[in-house]
Amino acid sequence: MLFYVQMRWNHEGRIDLDELWEIEQEEAEHAQETLDSGFCVGIWKVAAQKRVIAIIDSPDAEELDRTALGRLPMRDYLEFEAVWPLRDYLGFAADVKARYRV
Structure with a gap:
């Protein structure tokens, strides 16, 4: 099943930037593993925002x-x-053509 997932970094006042980059490096490695396995179809960092989709x-x-x-x-x-x-x-289009009558 496909899911759209939108996440925002929430680190302000909790960890400093050096700690953030260390964890984000681990996250980048994890992201590559999930892309390689097919669990993650695609992942994007939103430009100029602390947001990932x-x-x-x-x-x-x-x-x-x-x-x-x-x-x-x-x-x-x-x-x-x-x-x-x-x-x-x-699949939705097929249901529309059938008027949701199966």
């Missing part, structure tokens, strides 16, 4: 939750602003 291909919401709250190196410093399940548009 990712498309995640998780088997279910439970696995996404385990990753977000347990596996991410930045988990203590990320605020999840939006987590939206994504539906394939062509």
